Amino acid sequence: MNDPQIFHPQQIEDTVINLAKRGYILDRNLLSELIERKKKLQIEEEILQNNRNQISKEISFKIKDTDVSDLKNHVIQINQRLESIKSEVEAASKALEAFYLDIPNLLHHSVHVGESDADNAVIKTVGHPKVFNFEPKDHVELGQHLNGINFSDAVKISGSRFVILQGQIAKLNRALISFMIDTHVNRGYTELNVPVLVKKEAMYGTGQLPKFADDQFMLERDQLSLIPTAEVPVTNMVRDEILSEDELPKKYVAYTSCFRREAGAYGKDTRGMIRVHQFEKVELVKIVKPEMGEDELESLLTDAENILRLLELPYRVVSLCSKDIGFCSQKTYDIEVFLPSQNTYREISSCSHFGTFQARRMQARYRSPHYKKPQLVHTLNGSGLAVGRSLVAVIENYQQPDGSIIVPEVLIPYMHGQKIITP
Template identity: 50%
Template structure:
């Protein structure tokens, strides 16, 4: 959500920020709605004040034995007027809120300009992609040949864009998640959380999925939403509260399934595990004081990158341009892991600083010791990592010519000492 006071004081700057997002100016429309709302507030308050004043005058006249019919008629008229004013005020407030709720966060000043992913700026690379002396296979060919990745069974159960994992590949998925959680909690100070997978409207509104991206979500028959990422419940742990700044930062991590409709992705990554309706992810969320968010952003990026470095997987990190950032973000780094089967870098993590954008929607504030006034928190989120895509990267980067999969040494303890995944006949 945007700060109305800032839009009032600097409408040109607000429109300039929207322009960097590729959007038309909206400040005039916002300020007109705001002026109408404020006029209705004033009229309502004045009407209520006059009704109260007239009611007192009626009592005075009656005590003095004077005729109060005119005042009584005025009070009756004002009583009839107030409900209409309150309805008009509520409609004005809702109209303004609905407009603001559909406008994305403004990009930070140092975010590169660009209309799409071609404007993203590479930050650095790690590792050298392995050279194969044979044609590298994609993960679904490897997994199916091993008899441990079954898309047909998943389709019978649930339809397209689902997968059933078996045996050692199923264990590999669990091993990757456990490794990530251990890294984030022991080396980067995150607190492991177990959170609900179903949330209310207010939670998905708070993090920015509603109302604009409703079609990307799954909803239950009773009205709850399946989480698209644990960013939603983790970030909303700060909602509707005032936090002592001495308690900050709060650093949370959780491993959960994620559910996405993949609206608008028809024809993209239709085979394999890159784009599923249900997938597993280890998420990182930070809630902090405004002065700390840039530093926490870099720290979260380091945590996510460290996962890939320990797995010895080549990757590159890019700073997203203004036209490629997510709705709630003011600055985002994407980490892209090398997939030899595709001969391409593919996104495996987005690490975003949302500033106070989500905090305003969630009414999440902080206060310094000894001070009365509060201010909005800053929130950050990032994948640490998408477990399914990490599994894909391990399968493709560690594949052997005989179809087996060597395992990164850091995962050996999590795989019970297993160093290689082989088919039943091996």
């Protein structure tokens, strides 16, 4: 949620322009109508409450030696009016709240305007796409050849868009996870193991609800959602907290399974494990002081890139354009890894700075000696990295003509010395 301040007359022009870059047209008339309506009703409610409190207090003074039935009746009358006003206030607040919850975060000024992912700007390219002197296979073929990736049994037990890893590929997957976590811990992140089922409040806190309900798996009976990313449980750890300044920044790394319905992705990436309902991800989350937000995004990106550098995989970094940036984010970098089978770069990490957008929803604040009131924190997160896609990238980039896979140098210790994967 945005700071309501940005809708005040002095700022609203800028706000309208900013939101329009995303394609969001702010209904200014409706907004001011909703605000005025709520304010008016609220003042009326408070006057009535004040009346009631005054008279009740008067009763307490007089009740011992005076007849107070007139006063009592008066309060009863007030309460009757209060009841209807209260429901009106509630309706007005809800309407305004719903309106606010639907407005995306303001874009950072450095974000460029664009219509789709085709307009994202390549910031840098690291390494070069490998040149193969043979026709590279894709991970599906390689995985079957190595008896390491099993779709048919996964489909049998869970349906499409699920996958089973087995044998050496399962081990390689586990090696990747451990390598990523260890690397991040060495750079100052605290390792967490968190629940993958969360309450609705948590999903609201980080912005997956109310707008994106179709994207998640939800356990109706228990009113719990399967997390689409570790961002949800980890970031929500600071929900309703007032932190002290010296607790910041908080830097967490969490490895979890993630679950997505992929509702809008029918027919997209149907082959292989690029887009599945259940996948694994190592996630980085930062809770920081507002003035540090921008720098922390850059270092978060560096930390995510570091994994690809160490794995010696070719990648590039793109800055997302105005219409490709997520609803809650004010600025996002994607890291894309080169996949030989597709001869293109595919997203493997997304690093975002949310400003106070999530913090306001979560009421996540910190106390600073510079301010009288608690201040909202900034939240950031980024994949470090998506494990399944990393596995795909390793398999495809390190494949040999005979279909075997060279184990990347940094993973060899995690493979207990194994240097090559053969059938």
